[in-house]
Each structure stands twice: as structure tokens, then as C-alpha cells.
Amino acid sequence: MPRANLSPTKILDRALKWVDVHGYEQLSMAALAHAFGVATPSLYKHVPSLSWIQRAVAEHGLQELGDMLQQAATGRGQEKALDHMARAYREYAKAHPGRYSAIQRAPDPDDTDLGQLSERVLRPIYQMLKTYGRMGDQATHDVRLLRAALHGFVSLEMAGGFGMPLNIEESFDHLIGVLDTTFRNNLR
Amino acid sequence: MPRANLSPTKILDRALKWVDVHGYEQLSMAALAHAFGVATPSLYKHVPSLSWIQRAVAEHGLQELGDMLQQAATGRGQEKALDHMARAYREYAKAHPGRYSAIQRAPDPDDTDLGQLSERVLRPIYQMLKTYGRMGDQATHDVRLLRAALHGFVSLEMAGGFGMPLNIEESFDHLIGVLDTTFRNNLR
């Protein structure tokens, strides 16, 4: 039979697509091997473990998300940066739900690489806040609020936690509006 | 050997304690059986499946969380209701991380019972918002913002997503302050 010609890259690529289609929790060595038409243990010739793949998916997702936010922050004029970044964040989670889920499961405190990638996600947010004149400790609290609001919204939405999908767009506009008003008028 | 005298209630109680100590993802029939000093299949004489236990844990958690919020909303004067509710929410998640995690995994749209329990969590929030004079569609958007911010904050905090734990209390105060200011001054 012909060889599958696997490689770490091909396996990761397939895993990235898989999680977005079938869900992060459905990712398994067995499922991936089946997708390649290959026996499960064959994957171990290219990749050390399932958790390695999971971490790689998380790393890739973090990288992509950071790039999206960076782009959204720099592209156009600063006045709409918050709006753009918030929407980019939500768009990414909707377009890549599996990768987004993967990001949420890797709180290994020893893993400094992932920590540094998280920094890359934070940097554009700090940049954006500076255009509102928010910096220092206040900016740190702002970043945490922003991350909490965005992550919470997206994760509740993905879990169907809002009940009927009615007006979810408006609710997100409202979220952005509240934060923008707060920052713009320098409240709190 | 003496009988363990199991029952659905005892199993659920043990599961509730277990998830808060060892983490929700560590919950398994094997672990529970071992905790009772009993063979794994014995549990099936009292309980139909692991997923039944997981759902029961989620239901219990939802009930408790709803009660906490209701209490926080009604107890004292209304002016501090948001503050009390937000802190009660976070306290619950910190005191019962396993139960809180369980709540986040049950997006079975067919499960109307859990949906109704979610309503019980929402009701005190709507009540509280009414004291700010926020109602109708705006209140719905507010509730979603509030849930997103609280859930996001708590879940990032639990995952260690904020990096150093420094000033997390202040950040939470900031979150509450921003929302309170927005509602109080009827911004947006």
C-alpha cells in the first residue's frame, strides 16, 4: 500500500481543521489516524503524544488570535480600535471554535512559551487602551476586564448559554458600547 | 465484608466534594468507587452512568449558585446589590471550582430542566438591574454583559490566565465599578 507520507506539520494541520469541525474534545489519536487512513500507532513516528498535539493546537491558535488582534488594532484609525479588536476576537472564536477551546486548556504554569504567546495577545490590547489615555495599573485592570468580557461572552455564546440566539449581535454591540463609553469618558 | 450502603444521594454528595477537591475532569466512576472502597461496577446499582452524575453535579451547582445570587440580591439595601451579587458569584466559583466547571458543560438543548434552573440564576440579576431602572431589551443586554464579565473573569482567574495573581482583587473591584457606574448613570 502507498505510504501516507505523514509529518508533524501535516498532522498538526489536520488536527487544526479537525477541532474546528468536530470540536476540541473529539480530538484523539484514533480519530486523526483514521482521517489519514493509517493505524493509530503510526502517528507516534512523527509526534510524541496527544497532549503534544493539543498544546501545538493551542499555540497555533494563540498565535493566530494575537495576529488578528494586532491587525485589528493597527489597520485603521484608532478611534474604532476597540470595536475592531472586540469583533476580531469574537470572529476568531466563531471561525475557529476548536482552536479557541484549545487555548483555554493549557494552564501549565511551567510552560513559558505559551505564556509569552499570551503576551502577544495582550500587547495590542494595551496599545489600544493607550489611545484612550489609559495606562499603568488602570490599563492592567482594563485589560483584565476586556479579556473577561470578551472571553465570557464568546464562551457563553459558544455553549449556547444565552438561550435563544435572538439579538446576540445587539448584545455584543452593547458590550462594546459600555466599554468604549467607560474608556472614552475616563469613567472609573 | 460490611456493605457500603450506597445510595444515589451518597454518591452525588461524594461526587460534589470530589470535583471541588480534585477537579471536575478527574471525576470518574473508578475514582468514586475507590473513594467508597467498592468495585467500580457496584455504583451502577444506584446510578445509571457517569454522565448522569455529571449532570446531577451541574444541576446541584446551578441550584446553589442561583440561591447564592438570590440571597445576595435580597439581603441588604439595593444600592449595593450589584456589588454583593458579583462577589457572591466569584466566591461560589472559588469555593466550588469543580461544581462551577460542571455548570459550564451541559449545553444539551433538549435538557429543559437545566434551562429552567438557569432561569433561576438570571432572575435575581434582572431584579437587581430593575433597581437601576434598567429593564426590557436593555436589561437583557445588561444581563448578558454581566454574565459574560463575571464568567469570563472567574474562568480566566481559575485557569491562571491573569499571569501573576497580583492585584486580582483590585481588578475585580474595577470590573464591578465599571458596571455599576454604567448602570447608575444610565450610560449607553
Next chain:
DNA sequence: CGATTGTAGCTAATGGCATTAGCTTTGTCA
């Protein structure tokens, strides 16, 4: 008080998963 019977808990078995060991085949390069 002893026989009956339901049931709690047991062991054995099945099937799915990740992972390891060790064999076989294939592609490449001298």
C-alpha cells in the same frame, strides 16, 4: 426461628482509548 427472596456488591468480559515494543516493508543512496 428458619426459609425465602430481593438486592448490594462482586468478578469476568467487552470495547474504546493512549501508548510502547518489536516486526516488516519501503524508499533511498552508495
Next chain:
DNA sequence: TGACAAAGCTAATGCCATTAGCTACAATCG
């Protein structure tokens, strides 16, 4: 063409959930 490394395979281990079927205890009834 022959040797060798890498790719893929099968077999095996050990974990899990779940099912089937056996055994022994405990409460009830004659």
C-alpha cells in the same frame, strides 16, 4: 543491487465505562 533508516504495521499493556451474570447478605414472612 544491496544496505540501512525510516514509515507503517500488528500485538500487547493498562486505563476507562459499561454490561452480564453470580453470590451472599439482610429483611421479611411463614
